[in-house]
Each structure stands twice: as C-alpha cells, then as structure tokens.
C-alpha cells in the first residue's frame with residue numbers, strides 16, 4: 001500500500017495490510033472515485049473509496065477484512081457469470097455474497113473498533129427507513145423477491161450481529177407486512193447452522209429459487225487465482241490459473 005495511505009492506519013490495520021501483502025506478494029492499491037468496496041482481481045488487490053478524505057481506519061479495516069477472508073482464508077467469492085443476466089437476479093446474488101461475508105466480518109470489526117457498531121446501526125437504520133417508505137407508499141421496490149430478501153437479511157443481521165431490539169422490532173413489523181415472517185425464520189435457521197459458504201450459498205439459492213447456472217465461486221489464494229464454476233461441476237468450463 002502506498003506509504004501516504006499506509007502511514008495513516010492504526011497498527012492493527014497496518015498488520016493486516018502486511019499480512020495480506022506478504023501472502024499475495026503484491027501491494028494493495030487504493031483507488032479513488034467510486035463507492036467503497038474491495039476487489040479481488042487477477043492481478044491486484046484493490047480497495048476503492050470515493051476520495052482520499054474517505055480514507056480512515058474504520059472503513060479501510062472493513063475492506064481489509066474482506067480481502068483477508070478471500071486471500072488468506074481461501075473463502076469463495078460468489079460472482080454472477082453472465083453479466084447480461086437480469087438485474088434483479090444479479091443484485092440479489094451480489095447481496096448474497098456481501099451479506100454472508102458481513103456475518104463473518106462485522107463481529108471482528110466491531111470487536112476491534114467498538115465505534116463501528118454505531119456506523120453499522122445507522123446504515124441499517126437508513127435501510128429500514130427506506131423499506132418503511134416502500135411499505136407506506138405501497139411500492140414494490142425493485143421486485144418482491146429483492147425487497148423481501150433485503151428485509152429478511154436486515155432482520156438476521158440485527159439478530160446475530162448488531163443485536164438492537166428496537167430496530168429488530170421495526171424489521172419484524174416490515175416482515176409481517178410483507179408476509180415474509182415464515183421465510184425469515186427458515187433462513188435464520190440456515191444461518192444458525194453455520195454451514196460452509198459453498199453449501200450456504202446453495203441453500204440460499206434453493207430457498208429463493210434462484211438459478212445457480214450463472215453463478216460461479218471464485219477462489220483466490222497464494223500467488224494464484226483460480227476461477228471455478230462450482231455449481232456446474234459436470235460442465236467442463238474455465239478452470240484457469242492466473243498470476244496475481
């Protein structure tokens with residue numbers, strides 16, 4: 001990571017940077033000009049942020065934890081293979097990956113930096129307010145699947161990660177309005193069973209009747225990245241190795 005950024009991090013975050021960079025033998029790049037996210041690429045590990053003012057320990061630690069899971073722990077990253085697939089399907093799959101990863105990452109993040117709990121609470125609060133507006137105005141909000149998916153995962157997030165009872169009650173009321181309480185309880189049971197990510201993704205896709213024929217699981221570890229089309233093992237597809 002460039003010195004001008006690295007020097008602004010806490011020692012905890014610095015040691016995670018060193019750990020990742022030592023493993024992949026590349027520098028983590030900071031890219032400006034877009035939303036905050038981390039990307040695991042064939043040739044680089046990148047953390048994107050809107051501008052340099054946005055560079056601060058909390059958000060960067062969050063993205064570093066994403067990268068650590070993919071690179072060091074070898075956790076699969078869910079991707080949509082076919083970019084021309086309908087947008088709702090694509091968004092939901094992207095949510096699946098992010099939501100699953102957040103169930104693992106945010107408890108670590110909050111344990112390291114307790115002030116991040118307030119950040120996540122206000123992010124969920126904002127999300128709930130949007131969903132309440134959709135309910136109030138009787139809007140569909142994308143489509144029913146993505147609206148319900150979003151509501152259910154906010155509920156699970158609050159139950160398992162943030163544990164705020166007032167917000168949880170607001171989401172529960174949304175679930176009741178959307179007729180999604182039963183589905184939420186079922187999905188909560190899947191989350192509680194602590195499955196490996198591959199099985200978990202399959203369960204969620206089956207649960208929502210999402211087709212998995214356009215989903216791939218990408219693994220990045222060591223100095224090689226392999227792209228495996230996990231959900232179609234019978235089809236001979238790309239199984240390429242790239243240098244990182």
Ligand SMILES: [Zn+2]
Pocket residue numbers: 062066098102
């Ligand atoms: Zn994240």
